[in-house]
Amino acid sequence: MVQLVTAHNRARHKLALEHMHRERKAIFVDQLKWQVPCDGEFERDQFDDAAAEYLIVADPVTGAHQGSMRLLRTDRPHILGSLFAGLCEEDVPTGPDIREITRLCLSRRLPAAERRLVFHRLVTALVEYALLSDITAYTAVTSMHWLSQTLAMGWRCIPLGLPQTVDGDMVCAMMIHIEPDTIQLLREAGCYQPSDLRLGDQEMAAAA
Numbered sequence: 001m002v003q004l005v006t007a008h009n010r011a012r013h014k015l016a017l018e019h020m021h022r023e024r025k026a027i028f029v030d031q032l033k034w035q036v037p038c039d040g041e042f043e044r045d046q047f048d049d050a051a052a053e054y055l056i057v058a059d060p061v062t063g064a065h066q067g068s069m070r071l072l073r074t075d076r077p078h079i080l081g082s083l084f085a086g087l088c089e090e091d092v093p094t095g096p097d098i099r100e101i102t103r104l105c106l107s108r109r110l111p112a113a114e115r116r117l118v119f120h121r122l123v124t125a126l127v128e129y130a131l132l133s134d135i136t137a138y139t140a141v142t143s144m145h146w147l148s149q150t151l152a153m154g155w156r157c158i159p160l161g162l163p164q165t166v167d168g169d170m171v172c173a174m175m176i177h178i179e180p181d182t183i184q185l186l187r188e189a190g191c192y193q194p195s196d197l198r199l200g201d202q203e204m205a206a207a208a
Contacts, residue, residue, distance in 0.1 A: 001196040002125035005054040016056050018042070019065035024105050031108075035167075047072055047079060047102065055125050057118050066110060067118035069126065070103040074139060078102075080173055084141050087173035089161040093139055101126070101140040101176075120193035123153060124186060128197045130178040138176045143169055150174065154189025155182050 005013045021042035028034040029043055037045045053071040058064060072078040074094040079102050081092045104122070106115045126138065142150060144163060151157055160173040186192040 001057070001060065001198060002121055003056050003058070004125075004129060004197065004199045005056055007050045013056070015063055016058050016065070017054070019058065019063065020054065020056055020068045020105065021048075023065045023068075023107060024103060027105055027108065028103075047077070051076060053099075055122055055129070057121055064109075065105075065107055067106045067115070067122055068103070069101055069105075069122055071129075071138075072100040072102055074098045074100050080139050080141055084166070084171075084173060087141060087161050087164060087171065092173075093137065093160070093175055097134055097136045099130075099135055099138050101138050104146070117193055120191050121195045123191060124183075124193050125195035125197045127155070127178055127182050127186065128195060129199070131180070131183070132199065136178055138178065139173065140176070141171055141173050143171050147172055147174060150176070152189065153191045154185040156185075 003013060003016065005017060010017065021039075021044055025038055025041060025043035028036060029038055036043060048070070051073055055069045055071065056065070057067040059066060073096070074081060074092075075096050075098075078100045080087070080100055081094060085092050104119075106118055110118065129135065130138070139160070140150075147159075147163075156177040156179065158175055158177075160175055163170050163172040165171075183192065
């Protein structure tokens with residue numbers, strides 16, 4: 001099951017959020033050596049505010065974090081617009097119907113095959129949430145490794161500019177278009193994984 005955590009239900013998912021922020025620190029700060037803010041054992045930055053939304057996969061028995069993504073509105077401060085606008089050849093895409101995908105985090109405790117399933121479950125939930133919420137596109141700043149994987153998902157994805165070196169890593173900005181047939185495109189690419197997406201306390205499904 002993928003849980004959508006927002007300002008409206010955040011208090012009920014405090015433990016899941018703590019597990020997520022702790023794993024983010026373990027991966028992004030301790031392992032990858034990102035120079036990003038930390039709050040003790042948690043990785044949090046200025047974009048982890050009340051408007052941030054999270055898609056979280058947790059172990060149904062232990063509650064342990066298995067994978068997550070953070071979604072940011074693009075009509076307010078977000079990573080691409082605030083920190084990496086130079087990655088876009090034209091204006092940064094923004095608007096109430098566009099979200100930014102950030103902080104994709106997959107638990108290193110899981111075997112590789114299970115991590116991939118969690119990743120596909122999150123991607124499916126990402127599309128389902130968009131179709132249910134009138135979101136037409138996602139943007140993201142990504143490394144070339146993740147760009148190749150993202151392009152292989154089958155959905156319509158375009159680079160927003162040429163790759164550039166940032167802090168020793170080759171990165172680029174991209175935009176993923178969400179349309180009525182995107183779920184089917186995931187299926188055809190072998191990347192669809194049932195998410196049992198929960199928006200608040202309701203299970204939702206947009207897959208046809």
